[in-house]
Amino acid sequence: MTEINNPRIAENSAVLMHFSIRLADGSAVDSTKVDNKPAKFVMGDGSLTPGFEACLLGLQEGQSETFTLPPESAFGLPNPDNIHHLELSKFSQDVPAEIGTIISFTQPNGEEIPGIIREVVADSVTVDFNHPLAGQTVTFEVDVLEVLG
Incomplete structure (x- = not known):
């Protein structure tokens, strides 16, 4: 039996995924699942912080993961x-x-x-003018739907 390797997210991959962001108290901040409209972006295009992108590197198409990020890796500390x-x-x-x-x-x-x-x-x-989530620890839940390249 041959194992099928799903594409993995690399540094310049285009990715289609569902994501949710929750605060430490469990309250939802954002989710693409609300309108069932997955997000599409290119790794390194600046739409996600480096901390969020680091969580995604190496994930495979079809994989779901949950990450907890401290403020420094998520939206930064208030300045x-x-x-x-x-x-x-x-x-x-x-x-x-x-x-x-x-x-x-x-x-x-x-x-x-x-x-x-x-x-x-x-x-x-x-x-x-700080990001509204600056200083917050967040939980980042992702469902990788497709790795486009």
Whole structure:
């Protein structure tokens, strides 16, 4: 009987997979299974952090695995330099400064970056530009559907 070797994920592989990300308390953050739309990406294209990609290397088509990643390997640690104080006057009725709201800000180079409003005191709004999951240990569950090359 001949054993069939399914393709393995390598450094530049294109991969089609389902994934779920959960926090340490078990709450779901993201899952491609909700809409049954698997994710397709190319290893090394920047869509996943190096820590997530390291988990995938060597997995075979058809394989399912679960990994627990510390913040440093997942979305990083919060950086105090990514917390900024903006004037309340920069906000409007269309884009109110409400605590917990995620707002997209345009950087000088034209790129959009999300920021979470953490505090509003008098005329000052504290906006956190760290990734919303920075500092979190996460569980990464994957189902490798297809290794495309």
